[in-house]
Amino acid sequence: MEKQLTKAEEQFMQVLWELEEASVQDIIDQLSKPKPAYNTVSTIIRILETKNFVGHKAKGRGYIYFPLVKKTDYSNQSLNKLVDGYFGGSFKSMVSFFVNKNDVDLNELETILDAINDKKQKK
Template identity: 35%
Template sequence: MKINHLTSAEENLMKLFWKLEKFYLKDIMEQHPDPKPHQNTVSTYLKILVEKGYLATEKEGRIFRYSVIVPAEEYKKFLLRELSHQFFDDSGKEILDFLVKENLISQKDLQSYFDLKIEMKPVKIKEPKLEYAEEILNPKKTKKEKVKNKEKKKKKKDQNRI
């Protein structure tokens, strides 16, 4: 789903719509803080937001029931990506530097955030493979030596039988 930019007036109405999720025009007029906009103004914005794909309509008799299509979290992600792309060269580090520099987030907040995210897990340590030591401690026998050993064992068995 493609998300489009909203004007500040559209954003303000969407904040109310995100709280309501499903609503009628009368619900908006009741919930909107003072000074309340004119009903025709709200109707116009509803029509625009439906066209932009933020709201869906369902006709119930002579009135429409509206429901939110684009969740608030999706719009936040869209805005943050746009901001990152336009002003911070798609760098999260630059955003964090800016937030700390402007005292919008403290280093203590960051530290506590990362302390919560870091989870200590025991690491399985692989035993080192000591090839040379293995060769010295358990030298491989050549085929000739193996055949000789078999012959010796056979002779011992034969001698024990006698």
């Protein structure tokens, strides 16, 4: 999976990841106002199918759509692309950037370090 999603595609995938399966109308119902037109959502869902992010099954006269890509897999790929593209592949540089630019709270930093240490111990 190397494909990136547009903002709209990612928004619809977030809904599908949450619902696990949905019709076009179900997706529209989950979106905030102003809601996109039915045809717009349908078109983007078909694009997601061609990118192999979404599959479908027939239900009555319509389709029920479901994610083919796990949210964690997409998140990992997106994070790796961010780290590679903006921080020269260095996770340390990314963390340093966020600590310096976003005034990360010491408790948050300790929580992050604890999570990293837990992961190291489980390996």
